[in-house]
Amino acid sequence: MLGAGSWGTTFAKILADGGADVVLWARRPELAREIQEAKRNSDYLPGVNLPLGLRATSRLDLALAGAEQVYISVPSQSLRENLAIIAPHLHAQASVVSLMKGVEKSTGKRMSEVIAEVLRIDPAQIAVISGPNLALEIAKEQPTAAVVSSTSLETAQAVASVARNRYFRSFVNTDVIGTEFGGVLKNLIAVAIGIVDGVGYGENTKASIITRGLVEMTDFAVAYGAHPETLAGLAGLGDLIATSQSPLSRNNTAGRLLGQGYHLNDVVNQMQQTTEGLASVGPILELARAMGVDMPIVEQVRQVLAGTLDPKDIAPHLTTDDEPQGERTIDGQAQSGSAVRRAFQRAFDQLRNGGRGAPGDRP
Ligand SMILES: NC(=O)c1ccc[n+]([C@@H]2O[C@H](COP(=O)([O-])OP(=O)(O)OC[C@H]3O[C@@H](n4cnc5c(N)ncnc54)[C@H](O)[C@@H]3O)[C@@H](O)[C@H]2O)c1
Ligand SMILES: O=P(O)(O)OC[C@H](O)CO
Missing domain, CATH: 1.10.1040.10 (N-(1-d-carboxylethyl)-l-norvaline Dehydrogenase; domain 2)
Structure with missing residues (x-):
């Protein structure tokens, strides 16, 4: 999981609570340390205990090593610059999943378009997730649902089967x-x-x-x-x-x-x-x-x-x-x-x- 703000941290919790092995990348070493050691992100999710199995690091190479699914939750206007530093560490077959809800101001492009353009990967490897998902409610384990979308139904299903747990339900579609x-x-x-x-x-x-x-x-x-x-x-x-x-x-x-x-x-x-x-x-x-x-x-x-x-x-x-x-x-x-x-x-x-x-x- 790349991005340790409200949504990135909450989604890392969703994945970990669903049984996935998750490493969260935070830009600031002190935040990575707080998540890794205290299982807290007090800046963004005060009062929320994160899963014991959730790991965090400020080293992108460690966060991406062997990752089969890479989830991204950074501000949309910073995606392109973040992708440039992600690219060298990305596994060629990895699915890349956008959790973001903006368009790039300078180009008007959707996040999946920016990902395809910068990473030059098959659109079938890209998925997006969206839905009524206010981070703090979900971090408190209040039940909700979302849609995982990819041009490849297989990719959407593979992501949806990981991005689900007792309080988070994922549906799929191919309408990215x-x-x-x-x-x-x-x-x-x-x-x-x-x-x-x-x-x-x-x-x-x-x-x-x-x-x-x-x-x-x-x-x-x-x-x-x-x-x-x-x-x-x-x-x-x-x-x-x-x-x-x-x-x-x-x-x-x-x-x-x-x-x-x-x-x-x-x-x-x-x-x-x-x-x-x-x-x-x-x-x-x-x-x-x-x-x-x-x-x-x-x-x-x-x-x-x-x-x-x-x-x-x-x-x-x-x-x-x-x-x-x-x-x-x-x-x-x-x-x-x-x-x-x-x-x-x-x-x-x-x-x-x-x-x-x-x-x-x-x-
Ligand atoms: N918070 C929610 O409830 C929620 C729910 C669904 C979707 N989203 C979407 O997720 C995306 C991220 O939102 P968020 O709520 O996690 O935001 P946030 O402001 O809480 O966190 C953003 C994170 O991105 C990091 N980051 C990485 N590169 C950055 C850069 N160059 N400039 C600034 N920050 C950078 C920050 O350090 C921070 O950890 C947005 O597109 C938002 O619409 C948010
Ligand atoms: O806090 P907002 O306005 O970015 O909304 C968060 C989520 O997108 C709600 O689904």
């Missing part, structure tokens, strides 16, 4: 684009929710933004080749709900501070952990423009960040059109609603089958 963009886009909507929360608006406003935000997320991801069902699953709606509702969310918290009137620079200074949404707004809007996708909520988040829109004005503008629009739902067709129906059918089938058997989120 939808799974990654779900994690990126929900951050932007969570910032919007935080903003209106900070302003003092209530549940109607937030529900409207979540619902319309999901349409924006789906329109965007589908334009780039995702399946709409993925956005109705754990990596889309599931994560959107968790991130928008929780005070543990850094994106939500950053939004709330903006809504309370703090300037972006002050908010960035206050956030001690990675807040991916703030860096993703620009590249996502550029990608949206390139595909002709309308994202009024994300555009207004950009304006609030730029200081050109008063936070209290964000909510009424759920659409940029003056004329009343049809309420397109997540598959973009008000009349059919077929993606929503399929998602409900899938959830129903899973319940009926005791959690098994859905083709999209296969456990």
Whole structure:
């Protein structure tokens, strides 16, 4: 596991509690020592006891020696530089798993794209994991689920069978684009929710933004080749709900501070952990423009960040059109609603089958 922040450490615990032999790489030797010796990461996960079998080191060569699966959890904007130092130590057949939820600001690339480009490995060796996964809740062993996605179902299944335990359930799919963009886009909507929360608006406003935000997320991801069902699953709606509702969310918290009137620079200074949404707004809007996708909520988040829109004005503008629009739902067709129906059918089938058997989120 590369990256010993909140999510890297929590995910190392998930893997170790599932029975895997895990070595966690921390950049700072003193943090590696605390994890290795005291089985604690007091900076990021105060009060959490880590598994006794979890090892930690600040030496990348030792962390990667013989690793069959390499999980990466560093800030998205630092992935490329981290990959450059990882590459010489990586086993040629290793699977590389991204736990990150951002796009690279300078290129607009998803994390799996950056990994494929820098490491020059077969995309079938790459997987991504996303879902409603607030680190601190999981570190306290509160049950949740996630989706492991790879273009190779075999790789996704191999990773999912390791990344699971009594409190963490992994499903699989092969929609890497939808799974990654779900994690990126929900951050932007969570910032919007935080903003209106900070302003003092209530549940109607937030529900409207979540619902319309999901349409924006789906329109965007589908334009780039995702399946709409993925956005109705754990990596889309599931994560959107968790991130928008929780005070543990850094994106939500950053939004709330903006809504309370703090300037972006002050908010960035206050956030001690990675807040991916703030860096993703620009590249996502550029990608949206390139595909002709309308994202009024994300555009207004950009304006609030730029200081050109008063936070209290964000909510009424759920659409940029003056004329009343049809309420397109997540598959973009008000009349059919077929993606929503399929998602409900899938959830129903899973319940009926005791959690098994859905083709999209296969456990
Ligand atoms: N925390 C969560 O609840 C959570 C859940 C799911 C996904 N994620 C995603 O995981 C990724 C990492 O998030 P996190 O919460 O672990 O962040 P964090 O800020 O808690 O930790 C980031 C870690 O990366 C390390 N790092 C390595 N290279 C770095 C560099 N060049 N610059 C700065 N830090 C560097 C830091 O030392 C730190 O240990 C993000 O993409 C985030 O969206 C987080
Ligand atoms: O704290 P956030 O806002 O980065 O959200 C953490 C996770 O992505 C929630 O699934």
